[in-house]
Amino acid sequence: MRFVQKSLSRKILTILTVSLVIPISIIIYLSASFQARNMIKEMTVFGNELAHAMYAGIRYPMSVGDSAAVSKQLLDMREKLQDVDVYVTDYAQQIVYGTRSELIGKTVDNEIYNQDYWRKIQESFRAVGETQITFEEKIGPNRFLTTVQLLPNQVDCHHCHGATQDILGSMVVRTPTNHTYQVIRTQTGRVVLLGLVGTCIVIFLIYTMLTNHVTTPVNRLGADMKNLPERIAAGDYLAPEPSGREDEVGHLERSFGEMANDLLEKRAVIERTNRELTTINRELEAFAYSVSHDLRAPLRNIDGFSKILLDDYQEKLDETGRHYLNRVRSGATKMSQLIDDILSFSRASRTEINPRVIDANSLVNEALRDFSETIKARDINVRVKDLPNINCDPNMIRTVFSNLISNAIKYSRDVERAELLIDYDETNKAIRFKDNGVGFDIKYQEKIFQVFQRLHLPEEYEGTGIGLAIVKRMIERHQGSIWAESEPGKGATFYVRLPVA
Amino acid sequence: MMLSNPMKNILLVEDNPDDVELALHALKRNNILNPIDVARDGQAALDVLFGTGGDSHPEAPALILLDLKLPKVDGIDVLRRIKDDSRLKNVPVVVLTSSKEEKDIVESYNLGVNSYIRKPVDFEQFVETVRYIGYYWLLLNEAPVVPR
Ligand SMILES: Nc1ncnc2c1ncn2[C@@H]1O[C@H](COP(=O)(O)OP(=O)(O)OP(=O)(O)O)[C@@H](O)[C@H]1O
Ligand SMILES: [Mg+2]
Numbered sequence: 001m002r003f004v005q006k007s008l009s010r011k012i013l014t015i016l017t018v019s020l021v022i023p024i025s026i027i028i029y030l031s032a033s034f035q036a037r038n039m040i041k042e043m044t045v046f047g048n049e050l051a052h053a054m055y056a057g058i059r060y061p062m063s064v065g066d067s068a069a070v071s072k073q074l075l076d077m078r079e080k081l082q083d084v085d086v087y088v089t090d091y092a093q094q095i096v097y098g099t100r101s102e103l104i105g106k107t108v109d110n111e112i113y114n115q116d117y118w119r120k121i122q123e124s125f126r127a128v129g130e131t132q133i134t135f136e137e138k139i140g141p142n143r144f145l146t147t148v149q150l151l152p153n154q155v156d157c158h159h160c161h162g163a164t165q166d167i168l169g170s171m172v173v174r175t176p177t178n179h180t181y182q183v184i185r186t187q188t189g190r191v192v193l194l195g196l197v198g199t200c201i202v203i204f205l206i207y208t209m210l211t212n213h214v215t216t217p218v219n220r221l222g223a224d225m226k227n228l229p230e231r232i233a234a235g236d237y238l239a240p241e242p243s244g245r246e247d248e249v250g251h252l253e254r255s256f257g258e259m260a261n262d263l264l265e266k267r268a269v270i271e272r273t274n275r276e277l278t279t280i281n282r283e284l285e286a287f288a289y290s291v292s293h294d295l296r297a298p299l300r301n302i303d304g305f306s307k308i309l310l311d312d313y314q315e316k317l318d319e320t321g322r323h324y325l326n327r328v329r330s331g332a333t334k335m336s337q338l339i340d341d342i343l344s345f346s347r348a349s350r351t352e353i354n355p356r357v358i359d360a361n362s363l364v365n366e367a368l369r370d371f372s373e374t375i376k377a378r379d380i381n382v383r384v385k386d387l388p389n390i391n392c393d394p395n396m397i398r399t400v401f402s403n404l405i406s407n408a409i410k411y412s413r414d415v416e417r418a419e420l421l422i423d424y425d426e427t428n429k430a431i432r433f434k435d436n437g438v439g440f441d442i443k444y445q446e447k448i449f450q451v452f453q454r455l456h457l458p459e460e461y462e463g464t465g466i467g468l469a470i471v472k473r474m475i476e477r478h479q480g481s482i483w484a485e486s487e488p489g490k491g492a493t494f495y496v497r498l499p500v501a
Numbered sequence: 502m503m504l505s506n507p508m509k510n511i512l513l514v515e516d517n518p519d520d521v522e523l524a525l526h527a528l529k530r531n532n533i534l535n536p537i538d539v540a541r542d543g544q545a546a547l548d549v550l551f552g553t554g555g556d557s558h559p560e561a562p563a564l565i566l567l568d569l570k571l572p573k574v575d576g577i578d579v580l581r582r583i584k585d586d587s588r589l590k591n592v593p594v595v596v597l598t599s600s601k602e603e604k605d606i607v608e609s610y611n612l613g614v615n616s617y618i619r620k621p622v623d624f625e626q627f628v629e630t631v632r633y634i635g636y637y638w639l640l641l642n643e644a645p646v647v648p649r
Binding site for chain 2: 293
């Protein structure tokens with residue numbers, strides 16, 4: 001898991017740990033090594049002084065060749081500082097005197113220190129007159145601080161050693177430092193331990209503070225936010241008490257509370273609207289039902305009794321009387337047609353839609369089948385090009401296509417050779433019904449989709465003007481759209497855009 | 502028109518008096534001469550069919566013409582009672598009504614209606630429709646003998 005994907009508290013913990021442990025480790029390391037260096041420095045000073053003192057002590061006996069006195073000095077020394085070894089060597093680095101007699105006669109190179117330092121001290125003596133060098137050495141598991149003090153050839157030595165050599169030998173003071181390092185280690189250990197414990201405590205404190213003030217409220221908001229719309233819908237949600245904090249978290253809590261309350265309110269509004277809509281729908285249903293039953297009965301009676309009058313009272317009616325009676329009858333028939341139309345329109349709003357994916361070609365062909373006789377009789381040139389699959393209620397969209405085809409056929413009745421092209425317009429993403437009929441003035445485009453709005457006279461072209469209103473309603477119920485292009489005398493094109501599967 | 506059983510009644514269930522008159526007129530024009538019982542609401546229809554008293558079983562009609570939207574007891578309920586009754590369930594019932602609402606048609610057929618016809622507004626067509634009904638259900642169709 002990448003860092004950014006971890007939880008907020010894990011991030012805080014990681015950042016805290018990294019940002020505290022690294023500098024604190026550096027500080028501990030620096031202070032520990034500083035301390036060690038200090039101790040070594042002190043020991044070096046001590047070694048140097050020791051070497052000086054020793055040199056001062058053995059210089060006179062050596063110059064007079066009193067080897068017993070030299071040995072005694074060294075033994076005294078051993079008594080005083082038990083673990084410090086002192087050796088006096090000749091120019092070949094062979095041990096001449098020493099606090100440990102078993103090493104006398106051996107070469108220091110093998111036993112005590114590195115030849116390199118011997119060379120280095122000789123060089124620095126010849127260059128700048130330095131006679132002392134102090135260094136650390138490691139022999140097996142043991143560490144030592146070693147001071148090499150050159151024994152330069154001086155006037156009072158010439159009687160024994162001659163004047164040719166500038167260096168006669170050296171004095172080596174070796175102080176074991178294992179113990180010192182041990183002390184340094186335990187001290188460092190203690191510092192590290194203390195530092196770590198301190199760091200952990202600090203991390204814990206900061207972490208608790210941050211989680212209490214940031215992570216926990218944020219997590220609580222997150223938990224509240226989870227499935228909020230569903231929970232509000234299920235009625236299992238109460239807006240949280242604001243903590244009254246004035247910082248960003250408080251702000252977040254307030255915004256969240258406002259949002260939740262907003263959702264609750266909206267939810268209530270939606271529920272109320274839904275209830276109202278359900279009621280309206282039920283009422284509409286009942287209304288349509290009684291319209292279809294009750295409004296027709298009087299029309300039937302008007303037509304029926306008029307017809308009986310015409311048939312059974314023929315001789316009592318003159319031409320004008322019969323004419324009026326026929327007008328009454330056709331009014332009744334017209335009204336009955338209007339009722340049927342308005343019911344069909346309301347059905348387009350009321351019936352459930354059951355969408356599925358279907359080939360638009362098959363729907364168009366099914367719709368065309370109802371007009372096959374007219375198409376044949378009038379020799380209409382119908383072309384259907386490749387249409388896409390659409391996601392729709394097949395019954396409704398078949399009705400849509402049927403209405404558009406019916407119009408195209410009806411309003412191209414007076415042209416020499418009627419043409420109907422049905423294809424898919426890629427640019428507009430719409431199925432297109434194009435005829436070469438009478439067309440209409442496009443400025444009435446809004447009107448033709450309204451109930452009972454017509455642009456042509458009923459004696460020219462029959463119809464009540466419900467077709468396109470139903471079409472538009474059905475397409476809108478599919479979240480689609482319909483529009484037209486036309487010019488009087490130049491045919492009309494209707495575009496139907498539906499959800500393409 | 503020759504009728505197979507001219508003695509048997511036709512029950513016309515219709516609340517609107519004008520519609521009753523037009524229906525009788527249409528039957529007469531088609532020479533359907535069976536005696537006609539008219540029930541003006543659902544309850545009246547049930548009384549005619551099942552009798553008012555406990556054990557008097559009136560003779561089952563040859564044909565029932567049933568409107569759906571009726572006062573008191575609904576046409577659909579009348580239809581249900583008829584089709585639930587062992588004695589009456591074989592009597593042909595033709596729903597003759599104003600609406601062609603999907604739910605009316607579906608419900609009627611679910612209950613076992615024999616025919617569902619919407620009354621046309623045009624009287625000539627109505628007369629024609631009644632002619633077909635009479636011809637088909639009274640003449641052409643062989644009904645089982647109704648037990649008494
Ligand atoms: N293809 C077309 N060419 C020319 N005019 C059209 C065309 N389609 C529709 N119109 C115009 O739009 C009007 C409304 O059309 P609509 O289909 O709603 O009604 P209608 O065809 O007149 O009657 P109905 O469809 O109810 O029988 C029509 O009266 C006509 O003026
Ligand atoms: Mg139309």
